[in-house]
Amino acid sequence: MGGASSSKQAAQSENPTFFTQEELNKLKSDFVTGGVEKVKPLIDKKVAELDNTELNIAVTGETGTGKSTFINAMRGLRSTDVGAAEVGTWETTMKPTRYPHPHLPNVCYWDLPGIGSTEFTAGRYLKEMKFERYDFFIIISACRFKENEVKIAKEIKRLGKNFYFVRSKIDVDFYSIRKEGKEINEEKELKYIRNDCVRKLAEAGIPTPTVFLISSFEQDRYDFVRLNEALENDLPNAKKSIFVLAFPNRSVEIIQKKSKELMKRVWMLATLSGAVGAVPVPGVSLACDISILVGGIISFRKCLGLDDASLQRLANSTGKPVEELKAEVKPPLLGKIDKNVIMRLGWGATVVAISAMELGLDFVPVIGSIFGAGSSFLMTYKILNDALKDLTESAERVVKVAFGID
C-alpha cells in the first residue's frame, strides 16, 4: 500500500550524503571562502537534524490480533525482554501506548486500541488516537479484514497518510492445516489467503490493496521482509535512514544495509572532528576529537547489535550461548571503547600521507576533494571507516552463527 514515493523522493534516496545538491554547492563555496570553520555549522545542523528525526509508527487492530507481538518483533525483542510490550494480557487500554526502540528512542511504535473496543466513528477514532503524530499505520488482522479496519483505512487515506494491511499469525494457519493431516503446498496456501483478504477488502471498497502475510515468530519467512522493504521505500530520506538503523539484526543483508547507512554519516562526523591541517603522528597522538571518534564507534556498535545488551537479547532469542556469539566479535570491540582501543586496533595508522581519493571519498561528490592529506578530517574519516568495517564483519559473523546461516 502506501505508494507515496514520488520521483523526487527516489532521487533523494540515491544521494549518499543527506544533503541536496544545492546544499552541497553551498558547502563547497563556503569552504572556499571560509575554510572548515565556515562549513562546520552547516554540517552540525544536518547531524542535529538527523539525530532529531522522529519516526512514529501506529499499529492498530482488534484485540488479540498480535499487535504487541508484532511491535516486539519489529524492535528485536521477545515478550520477556526488558521494555517489551506485554503479550496476551487482554487488558485493553483506551489510549495509544508508546514503545520506543531499545536504542533509537526517536523510533517509536504506538500500540493503538482496536476501533471495535471504542464507541468511535473512524474519524473520531483517529482524532482520539492523535492521527497527525504518525508517519504511517499498520492495520493488523489475524483473519479476514472486517468493516472496522476498512473504515479506518479509508479515513487514513482521506487524511493523506499511508497504511499497510498486515495479516498476522500465518504460522498458525499452517499449523492447523498440518494438524488436519492435509498435504500442504505453502505457496498455494499463501496465495489463497492473500486472495481471500484482497477480495474482501476490494468488496469493502479498497480497490487494489496489498496485504502482507506475516508471522511475528518467523521473521525470515512469508512477507515480513517484504513489509519492511515497502515501509522503507515509502519513507523520505532521513526517516528511511533511521528506520533501517532500527531493523533487528537478523540477516547479513540487514547488517550490510545498516553499514551502508552508517557510512553516510562518517564523513560528517569527520568534518566535525577538529581543525584541518594538523598532521597526526601515528602511535603518539590522535590529532582529532577523540570524543567524536569514541561516540561514533559506540553508536555504530549498538546499531549493529554488538553491545552487551543486544548480544544477550540475541542469545536469549536464538538459544545460542552468548559466549558463542561474543567469540565472533573482534575482541577489543566488545569492551570499553576508548583512545587506547583505537590505538591498539591500529585504525588509521597509515593515514598520514593518504589522500581523499585513496580513501574512496570521491563518493561524497563535493566534500571528498576539499580536505587535504593528513588532516584531522582524513584521520577521523579513516578511523571511523576502518572501525565500521571491522564492526560490520563481526556483526555478519554473529548473525550467521546466531541464525545458523551458511
Ligand SMILES: Nc1nc2c(ncn2[C@@H]2O[C@H](COP(=O)(O)OP(=O)(O)OP(=O)(O)O)[C@@H](O)[C@H]2O)c(=O)[nH]1
Ligand atoms: N503463532 C503465533 N502467535 C502469535 C503471533 N502474533 C501473536 N501471537 C499470539 O497471539 C496472542 C495475542 O497476541 P498479542 O500480541 O498480545 O495481541 P494484541 O493484538 O496485542 O492483543 P491486545 O493487546 O489484547 O489488543 C499471544 O498469545 C501471542 O503469542 C504470530 O505471528 N504467530
Ligand SMILES: [Mg+2]
Ligand atoms: Mg497488546
